[in-house]
Amino acid sequence: MCGIVGLFCKTDTHRHELGRLTEVMLGEMGDRGPDSAGFAVYDAGRPGRTRITVLAGRLSVDWAPVAADLEAALNAEVTVRAVHDHAVFSTDGDGRAARQWLIDHVAGATVLAYGSQIELYKAVGYPDQVAERYDLASRTGTHALAHTRMATESAITTAGSHPFATGADTCLVHNGSLSNHNRLRRFLEAHGESFQTENDSEVAAGYLSWRIRSGDSISEALVGALDDLDGFYTFAIGVADGFAILRDPIACKPAVVAETDDWVAMSSEYRAIARLPGAVDAEVWEPEPARIYSWSLAA
Amino acid sequence: MSTLGRVFDLAQVSRRELNQALHNAAGGESFEVVNPRGAHAVACGITADIDVVVRGSVGYYCAGMHQQGRVRVEGNASTGLAENIMSGEVHITGNATMSAGATGCGGLLVVGGNSGARCGISMKGVNIVVGGNVGHMSAFMAQAGNLVVCGDAAADLGDSIYEAQIFVRGDVESLGADCVEKEVRPEHVDTVSRLLAAAGEAASGVDPSNFRRYGSARRLYNFTIDDVDAAQAAARAARWDAPVGGVYGESAVREMQRERSDELAESLDDGREDAG
Numbered sequence: 340m341c342g343i344v345g346l347f348c349k350t351d352t353h354r355h356e357l358g359r360l361t362e363v364m365l366g367e368m369g370d371r372g373p374d375s376a377g378f379a380v381y382d383a384g385r386p387g388r389t390r391i392t393v394l395a396g397r398l399s400v401d402w403a404p405v406a407a408d409l410e411a412a413l414n415a416e417v418t419v420r421a422v423h424d425h426a427v428f429s430t431d432g433d434g435r436a437a438r439q440w441l442i443d444h445v446a447g448a449t450v451l452a453y454g455s456q457i458e459l460y461k462a463v464g465y466p467d468q469v470a471e472r473y474d475l476a477s478r479t480g481t482h483a484l485a486h487t488r489m490a491t492e493s494a495i496t497t498a499g500s501h502p503f504a505t506g507a508d509t510c511l512v513h514n515g516s517l518s519n520h521n522r523l524r525r526f527l528e529a530h531g532e533s534f535q536t537e538n539d540s541e542v543a544a545g546y547l548s549w550r551i552r553s554g555d556s557i558s559e560a561l562v563g564a565l566d567d568l569d570g571f572y573t574f575a576i577g578v579a580d581g582f583a584i585l586r587d588p589i590a591c592k593p594a595v596v597a598e599t600d601d602w603v604a605m606s607s608e609y610r611a612i613a614r615l616p617g618a619v620d621a622e623v624w625e626p627e628p629a630r631i632y633s634w635s636l637a638a
Numbered sequence: 639m640s641t642l643g644r645v646f647d648l649a650q651v652s653r654r655e656l657n658q659a660l661h662n663a664a665g666g667e668s669f670e671v672v673n674p675r676g677a678h679a680v681a682c683g684i685t686a687d688i689d690v691v692v693r694g695s696v697g698y699y700c701a702g703m704h705q706q707g708r709v710r711v712e713g714n715a716s717t718g719l720a721e722n723i724m725s726g727e728v729h730i731t732g733n734a735t736m737s738a739g740a741t742g743c744g745g746l747l748v749v750g751g752n753s754g755a756r757c758g759i760s761m762k763g764v765n766i767v768v769g770g771n772v773g774h775m776s777a778f779m780a781q782a783g784n785l786v787v788c789g790d791a792a793a794d795l796g797d798s799i800y801e802a803q804i805f806v807r808g809d810v811e812s813l814g815a816d817c818v819e820k821e822v823r824p825e826h827v828d829t830v831s832r833l834l835a836a837a838g839e840a841a842s843g844v845d846p847s848n849f850r851r852y853g854s855a856r857r858l859y860n861f862t863i864d865d866v867d868a869a870q871a872a873a874r875a876a877r878w879d880a881p882v883g884g885v886y887g888e889s890a891v892r893e894m895q896r897e898r899s900d901e902l903a904e905s906l907d908d909g910r911e912d913a914g
Contacts, residue, residue, distance in 0.1 A: 367676075590755050590774075593717060595735060609716050610676030610697050623695065623714050625735040625754040627792070628774060 342368025372487025377461025389434030454508030
């Protein structure tokens with residue numbers, strides 16, 4: 340099992356309480372994944388400025404020297420703030436290069452996400468506690484994805500928790516299991532993707548990252564995923580201006596979507612959606628198998 | 639239905655308390671459930687001739703293992719609605735997700751809206767009436783009973799079906815292995831007419847003579863090597879032949895699939911050969 344929630348604010352009405360609503364939804368999915376949890380929140384950010392969320396896996400890290408070294412490497416200003424055992428770096432420099440530098444130079448650290456709009460937090464523990472530790476409730480923004488994990492394919496570790504970043508401002512949460520992830524991981528490594536865990540869902544994230552780097556749109560990358568990923572999945576994918584959903588052709592892993600004039604929400608179970616304002620009057624349906632659904636701020 | 643029903647507010651009392659009261663109830667009692675908020679296993683295991691109205695949407699396995707009584711849900715239901723229903727009636731006004739009426743042995747299930755994937759999977763005598771559409775692989779391995787669909791049916795309808803009957807008014811995207819269209823005779827119109835009447839508002843105004851009938855070709859009952867093609871088709875349907883669509887039209891999606899990386903396709907195909 341595992342639990343997925345996603346909330347996309349189409350209008351300004353609920354953006355000030357995006358984090359609080361996401362926390363409520365995440366809490367409802369605690370039973371589906373008590374091992375660990377994580378969330379990604381998208382806000383407006385600042386154009387041209389990249390944030391990189393890093394997991395240290397321990398407290399009391401002195402991030403200032405790391406930021407200074409990164410600043411020298413990028414030849415661009417870098418700031419950093421610690422959030423419990425995570426840190427969020429911010430720079431005007433090359434975001435992708437900053438991500439790689441942090442992976443290469445900070446021993447024991449895992450880079451969770453990078454982009455101008457995304458911040459991403461994850462931890463082992465009951466989902467309610469994870470949400471509280473990283474203060475999900477106070478966050479504002481346009482959309483958020485969150486995940487509660489009951490591990491099947493790899494160990495219960497913080498780095499193995501979801502969401503997984505798949506490129507700039509792009510991340511993925513997964514309910515299911517992939518059966519061809521080892522071979523696919525080797526293929527992707529040979530084509531420039533780097534993996535930080537043994538997790539099957541990270542391979543799915545890397546696959547999308549590779550397709551997008553190769554020039555695909557997110558929808559085109561998901562069409563490819565239908566052919567190239569073997570296994571069970573309900574995916575929710577966050578991108579800079581919205582999110583997308585894909586279920587495998589058999590569609591055993593649950594998903595339900597609800598939409599109002601103000602928001603689109605998806606979850607593994609309706610009870611997460613039932614807690615949202617206006618849920619009673621929302622249009623509710625089950626996404627069809629092998630069909631790509633997406634919502635965008637631009638639309 | 640009595641107007642003196644007991645009210646259970648699931649924002650105040652536990653679902654276990656509700657279900658225990660339903661299990662303890664004597665025939666003729668009536669109940670109202672408010673604030674279900676997607677809770678699982680609401681009104682499960684009823685055995686007495688009682689009436690239950692649920693005001694709002696429910697989660698998994700609502701009215702599972704149902705006998706005798708009547709459950710009405712004013713809202714949507716998630717996976718496994720009325721799973722293994724034995725007798726009595728379950729009506730919902732909204733949509734159901736996966737596996738509604740799964741393994742049902744008797745009674746009547748009515749879904750006012752659409753029903754998702756595998757509606758009536760392995761049904762064993764239940765009658766199911768869906769006011770809207772049903773999802774892919776509905777009536778998969780169905781053994782007895784009737785599935786009446788007032789809208790459309792998605793891919794692989796009736797795959798590996800035994801003796802259940804399927805009636806569809808709208809379009810059928812594709813039939814599953816060993817499922818074929820059959821002649822509609824007067825007794826079939828009578829069956830549909832009776833079930834539409836029993837469904838009430840969910841099927842009001844629907845003409846029973848507008849349905850086509852589908853059932854088993856009976857080629858998979860006893861396997862012979864002559865039927866290997868049909869058996870393989872069943873296996874393929876279960877794995878690969880699901881519909882592809884989405885934000886692009888189907889033809890555009892298929893075009894993109896053709897254009898995908900040959901290099902990766904070859905790599906993955908090599909893997910399948912290694913595994914074999």
